[in-house]
Amino acid sequence: MPLLELEDVQARYGPIVALHGVSLTVDEGEVVAILGANGAGKTTTLRAISGMVATSGRIAFAGRPLARASPEGVARLGVAHVPEGRGILTELTVWENLRMGAYMRRGGEVKRDLEQMVDHFPWIEERRNQQAGTLSGGEQQMLALARALVARPKLLMLDEPSLGLAPLIVQELFRVVTRLNEEEGLTVLVVEQNANIALGVSSRAYVLEVGRVAVEGPSEELRTHEGVRRSYLGY
Amino acid sequence: MLPLAFSVSELAQQVVFGLAMGGVYASLALALVLIYRTTRVVNFAQGEMAMFTTFIAWTLTENHGFGFWAAFFVTIGIAFLLGVGVERIVIRPFGHASHLTIILVTIALFVVFNGAAQWIWSPESRAFLGPFSAQPFDVGGIAIARQDLGVIAVTLISVTILWAFFRFTKLGLAMRAAAIGPDQSRLLGVRVPWMYALGWGFAAVLGAVSGMMVAPIVFLSPAMMQAVLIYAFAAAVLGGIESPVGAVVGGLLLGVGTTLLGAYAGVTPELELPIAFVVLVLVLLFRPAGLFGRVIVRRV
Numbered sequence: 185m186p187l188l189e190l191e192d193v194q195a196r197y198g199p200i201v202a203l204h205g206v207s208l209t210v211d212e213g214e215v216v217a218i219l220g221a222n223g224a225g226k227t228t229t230l231r232a233i234s235g236m237v238a239t240s241g242r243i244a245f246a247g248r249p250l251a252r253a254s255p256e257g258v259a260r261l262g263v264a265h266v267p268e269g270r271g272i273l274t275e276l277t278v279w280e281n282l283r284m285g286a287y288m289r290r291g292g293e294v295k296r297d298l299e300q301m302v303d304h305f306p307w308i309e310e311r312r313n314q315q316a317g318t319l320s321g322g323e324q325q326m327l328a329l330a331r332a333l334v335a336r337p338k339l340l341m342l343d344e345p346s347l348g349l350a351p352l353i354v355q356e357l358f359r360v361v362t363r364l365n366e367e368e369g370l371t372v373l374v375v376e377q378n379a380n381i382a383l384g385v386s387s388r389a390y391v392l393e394v395g396r397v398a399v400e401g402p403s404e405e406l407r408t409h410e411g412v413r414r415s416y417l418g419y
Numbered sequence: 420m421l422p423l424a425f426s427v428s429e430l431a432q433q434v435v436f437g438l439a440m441g442g443v444y445a446s447l448a449l450a451l452v453l454i455y456r457t458t459r460v461v462n463f464a465q466g467e468m469a470m471f472t473t474f475i476a477w478t479l480t481e482n483h484g485f486g487f488w489a490a491f492f493v494t495i496g497i498a499f500l501l502g503v504g505v506e507r508i509v510i511r512p513f514g515h516a517s518h519l520t521i522i523l524v525t526i527a528l529f530v531v532f533n534g535a536a537q538w539i540w541s542p543e544s545r546a547f548l549g550p551f552s553a554q555p556f557d558v559g560g561i562a563i564a565r566q567d568l569g570v571i572a573v574t575l576i577s578v579t580i581l582w583a584f585f586r587f588t589k590l591g592l593a594m595r596a597a598a599i600g601p602d603q604s605r606l607l608g609v610r611v612p613w614m615y616a617l618g619w620g621f622a623a624v625l626g627a628v629s630g631m632m633v634a635p636i637v638f639l640s641p642a643m644m645q646a647v648l649i650y651a652f653a654a655a656v657l658g659g660i661e662s663p664v665g666a667v668v669g670g671l672l673l674g675v676g677t678t679l680l681g682a683y684a685g686v687t688p689e690l691e692l693p694i695a696f697v698v699l700v701l702v703l704l705f706r707p708a709g710l711f712g713r714v715i716v717r718r719v
Binding site for chain 1: 589592593595596599600602603604605606607608609610611
């Protein structure tokens with residue numbers, strides 16, 4: 185049974201249909217990428233999973249239907265969603281943002297996990313009392329990732345993490361994600377416009393075009409796929 | 420006698436009295452700020468909710484044999500439930516309505532609480548015995564009213580508890596997060612609508628504290644919080660409607676300011692309220708963010 189399963193999911197914003205029947209699966213321990221141009225429905229797919237947009241069709245997480253779930257309900261099932269624009273609470277401090285990641289958790293290990301994030305991202309310690317809105321874009325993205333990880337999610341969803349970031353920072357970001365996937369079996373669903381990066385880190389990928397899955401397959405194969413290469417890899 | 424020929428002792432007494440009234444304004448102002456920050460609602464019914472809960476405290480002491488402090492804490496519990504209930508039952512259904520609609524709803528609440536209080540307890544004024552004796556307290560040769568010191572202490576303690584709650588607890592942090600970024604907070608698992616209801620609950624508690632502290636000074640009546648509400652609005656705007664610290668400082672400044680103007684500048688009591696209004700208008704004109712209005716730094 186896949187960890188996440190979407191079957192013929194449609195989504196609309198008022199009268200505008202954004203997804204015309206998307207089906208996809210994510211297995212436990214996988215890194216799956218969703219590629220596509222602007223407006224293809226990548227972000228809407230993640231929003232549909234998180235219950236942030238009205239949908240029809242079937243969405244199941246760990247065997248449970250998510251059709252009527254609220255964003256907080258989905259989060260409580262173990263889905264960490266780092267949204268477009270990172271979702272940093274800009275007026276709170278860096279440390280308060282990180283603590284919010286552990287909001288749903290109780291018990292002594294929370295403290296240890298917070299410390300562990302500081303090991304991954306040492307700059308957090310020096311900036312812990314700084315207002316999060318004053319961080320650079322790269323730091324905000326790292327903080328958003330750290331905050332999502334503190335929740336110990338079963339599924340991590342990243343929406344365009346590379347957007348507006350310098351290449352070196354993007355590399356660093358995906359290094360952390362890859363490491364957590366390999367070492368701790370973290371399941372990841374990542375939405376990216378940058379197909380090169382996305383196909384590099386993922387094992388499988390879906391290409392969305394105007395709200396539909398146009399191409400899907402192992403990332404290695406998509407790299408050599410004629411249409412994908414021409415439209416998304418640019419060579 | 421020249422207005423300036425006053426004694427230090429009298430000045431000290433006036434300042435302490437001003438701080439006590441200021442504490443009352445500050446509590447209600449903080450309630451307004453709390454609700455504004457969490458739900459962006461300006462709650463015109465805040466004062467009437469406070470008055471209504473103070474009447475409940477009075478009933479408990481008068482008809483059910485409660486001591487003041489027992490009634491005080493029971494009333495705080497009732498006020499909390501009342502605040503939560505008002506948000507869930509009355510405000511929530513208007514969730515996405517315009518500001519104007521919500522303002523009209525809170526004005527309707529004002530009328531409902533006021534009418535209910537008059538109906539249940541009659542419009543007349545009654546004595547409400549506070550917990551502090553009128554006996555003066557000797558501080559370095561200056562006689563300070565125990566009542567004033569008590570009111571200052573109770574309001575400062577409530578404000579401090581609230582501050583610590585928001586600063587140090589997970590729930591307090593989640594309430595702040597829900598106010599700043601509801602969508603982001605929901606993705607982190609925060610039940611945002613409940614955070615709003617809690618905000619209303621805490622605000623109603625602060626209002627109840629303010630009502631129970633002012634009732635022994637001004638007499639208990641359905642109209643007793645109306646002037647206090649104006650001062651609280653002025654205090655909240657003076658401090659910056661977004662700033663809890665500002666609301667407290669604004670309340671204390673206004674309390675001391677109007678008391679001293681009354682005592683030394685020949686401002687009669689009926690002029691004190693218009694002065695609060697003038698302060699409100701001047702602040703809105705010249706410094707709309709208030710004294711403590713923060714400029715939020717953002718990088719994108």
